[in-house]
Each structure stands twice: as C-alpha cells, then as structure tokens.
Amino acid sequence: MEKYILEMRNITKKFPGVKALDNVNFKIKPGHIHALVGENGAGKSTLMNILSGVYPYGTYEGDIIVEGEVCRFKDIKESEAKGITIIHQELALIPTLSIAENVFLGNEQTGKGCIIDWHKTRQKATEMLEKVGLNENINTRVMDIGMGKQQLVEIIKALAKDVKILILDEPTAALNDEDSKHLLKLLVELKNQGLTCIIISHKISEVVEVADEITILRDGATIETLVRDTDDFSEDRIIKGMVGRELKNRFPKRNHTIGEIRFEVLNWNVYDPKDTSKQVIKNVSIYARKGEVVGIAGLMGSGRTEFAMSVFGKAYGRNISGIIKKDGKEVVLNEESDAIANGIAYATEDRKSAGLILIDDIKRNIVLPCLSKVSKGLIINQNEEIKVGEEYREKLRIKSSSILQKTGQLSGGNQQKVVFSKWIFAEPDVLLLDEPTRGIDVGAKYEIYCIINELAEKGKTIIMISSELPEIIGMCDRIYIMNEGRIVGELTAQEASQEKVMQCIMRSNKEVLK
Amino acid sequence: MKRLDVLLRGNLRQYVMIIALVVVIIFFQIITGGILLKPLNISNLIQQNAYILILATGMLLCILTCGNIDLSVGSVAGFIGAISAVFILKLNMPVFPAILISLLIGVLIGVWHGFWIAYVGVPAFITTLAGMLIFRGLTMVILQGMSLAPLPKAYTFISAGFIPDIADIDGINLLAILAGIIASVLYILSELNDRSSKKRYNFEVSSLGAFLAKVISIVAVINAFTYAMARYKGIPAVLVIVVSLVLIYSFITNKTIPGRHIYAYGGNPKAAKLSGVKTRKVLFWVYVNMGFLAALAGIVFTGRLNSATPKAGNGFELDAIASCFIGGASTTGGIGTVVGAIVGGLLMGVLNNGMSILGVSIDWQQAIKGIVLLAAVAFDVYSKSKSRVL
Structure with a gap:
C-alpha cells in the first residue's frame, strides 16, 4: 500500500443549475509534483477551492483526507493550519509594501502581544530569500520587482507558513520563458526537499517537464491519472485526454489567396508616454497583404503590443511619427475611433481589463x-x-x-x-490580434485558429502578435521578428523555425552590445 | 419564466425599491389617516422634491461614469438661484431672459468642471469639492450675505404654479384628466409597438395575460395619479419639467449611442476607449449636463422658496447622491438607471413628507434617511454576494 499525503474522495460539487464536479477522485503522494490539467471549465479551480476551504465543508459532497485524517475545512485559515496553501493566478501581494512585509502578511513575526518584531522579520525574510534564490533587497517594494520575482515572493510567503502542500494556479501564465524556467527549477528543488506541489497549468510542455503525475479533468470528472515512467507522458497523449478526442493538427489548414498590399506602416517611431526621452518603437516599417496572416514574434517587452496599439489610433505612446497607408493611400489615425472608421481593429492581449x-x-x-x-x-x-x-x-x-x-x-x-x-x-479590413490565444485551453485555441483562417480566406489582413513561437510559425504566412522596438528579421512560413527566430533575436542583441 | 428570472436578478434592487416605495406609501397612508395621498399633499410632494429629482437625474450620469460624484451641485444650484434673483431684482431684467442666461451660466459651470475632470485629469471628487467651495463663496459674494425676495410671479410659477385649465368645471381639472388619458394612450401605443416589433424579429414576448396585466396596472396608476391632480389645482408646472426630464434622460441612457457610451465608459474605461468610445468627450459632456441640471434645480428651488438666500442648496448634493444609490446605482459605475434614481428620490421624499405629517422632527428625519440609504445598499451588496458563482 502506498501512502498518500492527500486524498480527495468522490467529490461532487453543485452550483445552481450546474454540476461542476462529479465524483472526482484525486490522490497525491508526498514529495511529488502533481499536475492538474483540463480545459477551462473542467473543474480544476473548483476542486482546488474545495481543497483550500474557499468552499467550506457542507457545500460539497465527498471527503478530503490529509495525512490519513478526514478534514472538514470551514475556511482558508483551517486548510492553511493543515499546511495547504494556494497561490492564485492573480497574485495576492500588496504592491506598496516591501518584500519582507508581504512575506509575513497575515503571519507577522511578533515579539510580545501584537507588536511586530522587525528584527526577526528581516532576519527570517533574508534567510528565506536566500533559500529560494531571490536576489533582491527585502526592503524593496513589491511593485518595483518583475512578475517573475513577485511569483517567488508568493512562494516564499507560502513557505513561511510551513506549507506542506503547495497549490499553484497557472504559475507561469504571466511569466516570460526565462522566469518560467527559473520557477520550475525552483519547484523541483523544493520537491527534493520534501514539499508536495499541485500545479494547474495550460502549458502542457511545462507540465510534462516537471510533473511526477498528471491528473486530467474533463467536464467535472477525473478522466485518468498518468504516472511518469509508466504511462505515455507525451503532449499529444495529454491533450487527447483533455479534449476527449485526438487533435491531429494543432493548426488547421486554410485555403486562401494572398492579394496585393493592403496595409503599410512606414518609419514608425513611438516614445514612452511617461518618459518621452525613451523611444519604444524605432523606425519600424511593415506591410501586409490582403488575405495574409502576418506574425510579429518577439520576447516580452520587445515593443510588439506598444507598436500595435500606437498604430490603432495612437492608443499608446507619445510623439508618434511615421506614415500609415491603407490600400496605397495615407490615413491619419488620431483616435481609436478613426482607426475603426478606417477599417482597422485591434484586439487586446488583456481581454479582462481592456477588451x-x-x-x-x-x-x-x-x-x-x-x-x-x-x-x-x-x-x-x-x-x-x-x-x-x-x-x-x-x-x-x-x-x-x-x-x-x-x-x-x-x-x-x-x-x-x-x-x-x-x-x-x-467589419475591419485589417485586424491586429494581440496574443489571441493567451490563457485559453487547447480546444478553444483550435477554434480561434479556425476563425482567424476564415477571416483570412475572406480577404482580411491579419497581423498577429504571439509569444508562443509554435503558434506564430503554425499560423502565419510571413513573420516579422521584433526586438527592443526594432524589426530585426523577416521570415516566410517555409523558412521559419523556432531556432531561426531566436537566432534573429540573439544576433540583434549582440549588435546592440557592439 | 426563465427570462423573468434573469430579468429580475439583473435589476433586483430596482424592483425591490419600487416595492419598498409602494410599501412606504401604503404605510404612511394608513398611519397618517389618509393625509399622505390627499390631492393637496400629492401636489406638495411633487413641488417639494422636484429639485432633488432633477439633480438625481444628472447625478446618475456622473455616478455611471466610474462612480464619480459631483459634490458641487448644491452650491451651483444656490449660486444660479442667486444670480437669477440678482438679474431680476437688481438689474431689472425680464424673467424669461434672466432664467435663460442663468441656465447658460450653469452650462458654463459644467464646462469648467468638465474641462478639469476630462481634459486635465483632476479627479472628479477634487474638482467638484473645489466647485462646492468656489460657488458657495461666490453665492455669498453676489448676495452680499443677504436674501433677495420676493421674486415675480412669472418666476415662482415654475415651481409653485399650476398649468391653467382648459375648461372651467367646478372641483375637477379637465386638463389633468385629459393629460392622464393622453399619456395612457401614448403608453399603450408604445408598448404595442414594442411588442409587434419584437414579434417581427421572432423574439419571445411575454404572454398576453402578463402583458395586459402590466399595461392595465400602469394605466391605472397614471390615471389615478392625474385624477388626484385634477381634484386639487391641476397639473403642477414643475411636474411637466420633471416628467419630461425623466422621459428624455431615460430615452438617452437606454436607447441612444451617447447613452450606451456612458455605460460602456463606466463599465470599463479602458475597454471602452479601445472600442472607439471617445472617453474624454463622454466625461466632459456628463459634467456639462450636470451643470445645466444643477442650474435648473437652483431655479426651481429658488422659485419655491420665493427668495434667493446664501444658504440655499446646502446639502442637496448628498440627497441627490443618496437617491441614485438607493435607486440601484453602483458605486463603481456602469450600473444604474434614471428611473431607479427617481424612485430612490421619491422614496426619500415620501419618507420626509410622511414623517413631517406625523410631526417627527427634522433631526430624526435626517437620521432615518441615513439608515434607509445604508440598508438599501447593504441589501444590494448582500444579494450580490449570495448570487455570485465563483
């Protein structure tokens, strides 16, 4: 008999009109990284909310067993007392407080009574930062550090509470590749020190990399649990479990004809609206044809979003200069409404707060x-x-x-x-799509790709920004590569590969250094 | 039935407030021994509360834009009242042009506020707090600390007068009865039109029974109301103003593009901007409009008092804001209706009036109004937190 640190048995949760979870079983071995995957709405978050006590005992059916003991959590405090901590996708840090203050928020290091012992706080915080490898001053305000480091602060915060089971909900969704790698490495290290982790993630490649076991949820039910080294641990296998059918082609084919040049941006320069000495976009010129899907690849912060928004009626930036031509004629777009009136649309990367x-x-x-x-x-x-x-x-x-x-x-x-x-x-003629599939699941991604293809087939011009290189390479006819506000390369669909795109970026970085 | 359920959930507070209003009316009707709904008192109620209803209409638009409020409306109303009185009594201007110029000054005050809020980016709270101090001060300056009275009849007519009857029948005002009938006919026609156009689009319509019940009950309320008017002196002039404002502003907010842009801005300014809404323009015009309505309220109030005093308009802003929130507006913007604000205003008006009849002191009235505001919003917060599905 194997021992489980956590078992969730026959969990059923009903919301008015919907059964969110139906007899879900979920078992976790101590010292493992266990991934929970599934499409949006499969019930992952609901299950974790039950585990962490957001939905108190009595609102669901079934048992939660932690270290052999049946638990009935009334609220988050009680689950935390058992060593279960959840880190949500939207971080729960106070931006204006320092790292040390955030780490011990709700868990203040007190001397006598309720007076904070700052010595103890600083000392412990410094220790923990070292342990996790976060190279920052503990007095730095959280708002002044990047997303990747903020995520680490959240983990430190959980560790400070003597966490036994750490739940991470989409921990890398907002991180760039480098920060993601660092975070995943850290999780493996913590695992080796005996921590148990549950990760919810849409990024299957990461899951395959770090997880020991993967449980797949679909439509509120457990489909299967895959174990490393015994089961097939490939991405295709997991996706098949998630969507319930085989997705042969992640990128659907389209039958389209590419026409004449529809849209041109020439010598485009944009400055930061807050700091006008900083040039965000430097002399960018691109064009796109009718029925063409043009990609803009690049790392985070390379200026892609800023470029697209500044083109869309100067929604971003100051001291903008350059020419926009549509069907060979120059158009002046001073406001978002001008852009729309001229048949140019921009779908934002941030659909919740700006879309x-x-x-x-x-x-x-x-x-x-x-x-x-x-x-x-x-x-x-x-x-x-x-x-x-x-x-x-x-x-x-x-x-x-x-x-x-x-x-x-x-x-x-x-x-x-x-x-x-x-x-x-x-009914625009030109659509600027900024990260059209960010944070959505495999099945929905496929549908979005089909919509993009359909638009291109109708002769619309699509300019697509994406941080996922396979997506850009799979979807676009032609790809521009952007780095540090400049176009540093242009590849056709035939010649494009992930290596080539990265080479362009690396080469331009070297040129800048020279 | 499912539709009804969805509908009710979305506008829960507004429906609850209408029911609350009816309950409060019935309660005071009984406890005051029928005085509340006497024709004389109904006229009084309207004339007493008209200025709050006018302000609440404008305030609602401000609150819709991200929960911004306008703190200056009381001072602006006082200031405009004072200016119009100075025009008429000190500069011997005829009434009509004096009022027109005063309203124009109100619009200019709105332009002033709108400029700072929309184009400079000073928070609305600060801009209008400044406006509150500025125009209170200016009111004292132009009145030199004294009251100006009495005002000519043509001026007080707006708030205290009645529309002259068309016939001379003893004990009953024919015009009021006629107005009730015309309003009923127009209402029935618009409902029928709406229903048939829905059918044309093959949309579900409510069952004939429910439709008739709704139409009949509303027609009954309209006619009972106008009959009560007819039994006293007829239609108060200010009622015409308030009803037209409610109709016009309901129409603008519900059915027009500028109205939709206000809601969109309040719901998410960033998304609205990226959808081509000219957000600055929206904000600017909302405050220009508020300036105009504050001026109108000032004239109505001055006419009712029959004098312009340095203290006029003190605390009006708070009543107007309370009306909006009682009537279902959201403190974060994007949610709320003109009708809701009016219902909120009437609820407070009836409470005031009923308690005054009962001889409850003004101090107690104030406290009770506060409790009503808190209870209304607390109820809404509670019902929202229960219905939210995580």
Missing part, C-alpha cells in the same frame, strides 16, 4: 465598437442588437446561458470569442 466590459452582457459588448450599424441616427435598435448577438453567439459557438449573460461570467476562451465577435462585427 471587455465584464459587467455588461454579451450582446452589448459585441455591438459597442460599431453601434452605428445597429442604429438609426443616434437611436439604437435594440431588437437588431439582440439579433446580432444571437448571430455571433451561434457563429462563433460562444458557450453561454444566453446573450444576456455577463461577459465576466464566461470562461477565458469564450471571452476571447466575444472579443473576436466584436471586431468581426465591426
């Missing part, structure tokens, strides 16, 4: 950029609006109770479909 109005329903979000299409003069025809909403809900298969559902209640993939609906409805 959607989360408190508004699906239909109102869809018609917003182009209200005049459902209006007579200034008066909106609300019946027409409903019709448009239904049409797109069906066309893009937005999973929702109705078009009156608030977009804040939708899953990431479905939110992204609403963002797409919105811009397809505006």
